[in-house]
Amino acid sequence: MALFGTLATLRAQAPQNPAFAAAFDYAEEVLRAGSPAQARLRTLAPGASGKIELAHGAFAIEQAYETKPRAEGFFESHRKYIDLQLVVEGDEVMEVVDVSRIAVREPYNPDRDLVVYGDSTGASALRISSGLATIFFPADVHMPTLRPGAAGGLVRKTVVKIPVA
Numbered sequence: 688m689a690l691f692g693t694l695a696t697l698r699a700q701a702p703q704n705p706a707f708a709a710a711f712d713y714a715e716e717v718l719r720a721g722s723p724a725q726a727r728l729r730t731l732a733p734g735a736s737g738k739i740e741l742a743h744g745a746f747a748i749e750q751a752y753e754t755k756p757r758a759e760g761f762f763e764s765h766r767k768y769i770d771l772q773l774v775v776e777g778d779e780v781m782e783v784v785d786v787s788r789i790a791v792r793e794p795y796n797p798d799r800d801l802v803v804y805g806d807s808t809g810a811s812a813l814r815i816s817s818g819l820a821t822i823f824f825p826a827d828v829h830m831p832t833l834r835p836g837a838a839g840g841l842v843r844k845t846v847v848k849i850p851v852a
């Protein structure tokens with residue numbers, strides 16, 4: 688089941704293993720004012736991203752982008768990695784639906800660790816603003832990067848990929 692909230696809330700609810708510990712340590716560093724990780728993320732140009740290797744098989748994808756209309760989004764899930772998505776600056780809407788309630792549009796691509804799904808009118812919407820995060824497990828089909836209103840906005844975010852145990 689997807690989790691969302693502050694890092695402290697998520698840390699208390701997430702599995703207690705070394706890969707999650709590495710993910711949370713990194714995420715806390717990104718939120719720490721003046722940290723090298725936060726400075727690196729804040730200097731990313733819109734549309735840019737960068738990969739940061741962490742411990743225990745986890746890695747982060749730091750990114751800056753403009754949120755998009757829902758019509759441009761798509762539902763996805765992953766099998767090899769669990770997503771910890773942390774919004775550092777800005778806010779976006781993420782939709783989530785259980786994998787049993789949505790049809791596959793593109794089968795699993797192991798090179799991208801990605802399954803793409805058709806649309807769902809039964810998804811739940813989460814508004815995630817600066818300092819809040821989500822955890823999406825393999826059964827949590829999600830559509831991130833959506834505009835919270837009519838106009839787009841810049842989001843600076845990191846997506847930590849945590850290996851499925």
